[in-house]
Amino acid sequence: MKTFLLPDLGEGLTESEVVAWRVAEGDSVELNQVLADIETAKAVVELPSPYEGTIAKLHAAEGETVDVGAPLIDFELAGDAPAQAPDAPAGEAPAPSPEGGPVASPDDSVAEVEAEPAPEAQPEKVSVLVGHITVHGGKPTRAKRTWDVEPFVRDERATAAAPGTAKRRAMPPVRKLAKERGIDLQSVRPTGPDGLVTRADLDAVGTASAAPAQAPASTREKVTGLRKHTAAAMTQSALTVPHAATFHQVDVTETLALAKAGDASFLALASRAILLAAKRWPDVTASFHADTNELERFAHVNLGIAVSTDRGLVVASIDEAETMDALELTAQIKDRATRAREGTLSMAELTSSNITISNVGVFGVDGGIPILNPGESAIIALGAIRRMPWEHGGEIVLRDVCTVTVSFDHRVLDGREAAGFLADIAAVLERPALALAR
Incomplete structure (x- = not known):
């Protein structure tokens, strides 16, 4: 593994912005292949690869500012040998069999090891599109499907409305109009017969709630890249010259x-x-x-x-x-x-x-x-x-x-x-x- 640190791409720059990646994690790259577009204080430059290998990790996202000298890319270099388990030390007894069976020692290299009878085959449960089947002795058997059915019982106490909060009733055209205007019927005081909400009740509420949200008085945007460096340079020039x-x-x-x-x-x-x-x-x-x-x-x-x-x-x-x-x-x-x-x-x-x-x-x-x-x-x-x-x-x-x-x-x-x-x-x-x- 080799970590590539962001180099100084200009004259004394302290940071640069990743404009766009040209590679992704897992890609194989060649020496001097373009890895990314990097924005410096003055321009967008292409960043070449210093290695040949595979991209293991990208340390920054597009649009992120990276300090010079900070990790940018991890490489798996071409020709690196994969990690291997160490050989067992000479003279060390072999590990026991995971099945708990007999293990041949160095002196048993010629002797025969008595084979234990194979365990009886256990039934295998196999999922299918609906339910499952059991395979026993090579013969599939489908399990019976069962459902637990419970009767529905209305909880009248839960559905009973509290005093003064009864659900508003309205004719379908009125409900549709309320939805179009973005009016909650529960907030409307009904004046119709039997507590019905009428169109006049909706008109009395008005359509303020349905009006589109006004644009915010101001917005903020992060100043990055060239504009950030230009602002710093112009400030320094104006204040020092x-x-x-x-x-x-x-x-x-x-x-x-x-x-x-x-x-x-x-x-x-x-x-x-x-x-x-x-x-x-x-x-x-x-x-x-x-x-x-x-x-x-x-x-x-x-x-x-x-x-x-x-x-x-x-x-x-x-x-x-x-x-x-x-x-x-x-x-x-x-x-x-x-x-x-x-x-x-x-x-x-x-x-x-x-x-x-x-x-x-x-x-x-x-x-x-x-x-x-x-x-x-x-x-x-x-x-x-x-x-x-x-x-x-x-x-x-x-x-x-x-x-x-x-x-x-x-x-x-x-x-x-x-x-x-x-x-x-x-x-x-x-x-x-x-x-x-x-």
């Missing part, structure tokens, strides 16, 4: 027209604008380590794309995004969004970003102040694109305008740096040809 934010309304008419006319998406063009601005303001991708009071700077820009999924919010990273043009970014963004919703992103793709973009405009809102992804110093939110009057070329005309927000870690960036970074993003979005250049 001094957030600040700056806004800018940007004329994105040319960028939107370019996206509609070509193969690059608006989000990819906006990402190119962020990447170009990050070259001038490299600290927007830095990370502040409070435990050592150090600022860590990175050689590449790993762009995080915030994706809303059925399981919660996921940030998928496009590593070394500054090396890609708008068309490459369009393909990468589509790939990350698809796999994020499928839950097939790798842990590296979910943890390597150093700056994030969130396109909240797809939900129809003008903007917002996003919370920083833990370990990052800036996050950019794109609002909805609105057609509005705008000064352009010395005239008031209708233009496509988008509100861009930058939330930042005030320990890393000050207002001047954040404002300069945002202004450079706006400049590229207003002249989108720059976003297509490497």
